[in-house]
Amino acid sequence: xxxxxPSCQTRYNVNPDAMSPSGRVVRxxxxxxxxxxxxxxxxxLSVDLPAAVPLPPPQLTPHLREIRxxxxxxxxxxxxxxFFRRLRAKN
Numbered sequence: 001x002x003x004x005x006p007s008c009q010t011r012y013n014v015n016p017d018a019m020s021p022s023g024r025v026v027r028x029x030x031x032x033x034x035x036x037x038x039x040x041x042x043x044x045l046s047v048d049l050p051a052a053v054p055l056p057p058p059q060l061t062p063h064l065r066e067i068r069x070x071x072x073x074x075x076x077x078x079x080x081x082x083f084f085r086r087l088r089a090k091n
Contacts (some may be wrong), residue, residue: 001040007033016043 001016005028018024019039027034 003037005033006035007031
């Protein structure tokens, strides 16, 4: 954001985060003039969000445990089958 001294017209590049919602007293480094600079009208308002609450770990029902176990078993079985198929193909 660019601030301009109302007294000497010197311009300054200022980080908008340095501005509070009620404005800020600034002083020109060139002429020493002080004024209250208001934040721009289109400056987004900051919002304080509450701290995130961690979710509890998911509970696996017996049915989901069976599915997970079966999936791991099928994957392991497929990996073994692929391994032996490649081994036979080499010989």
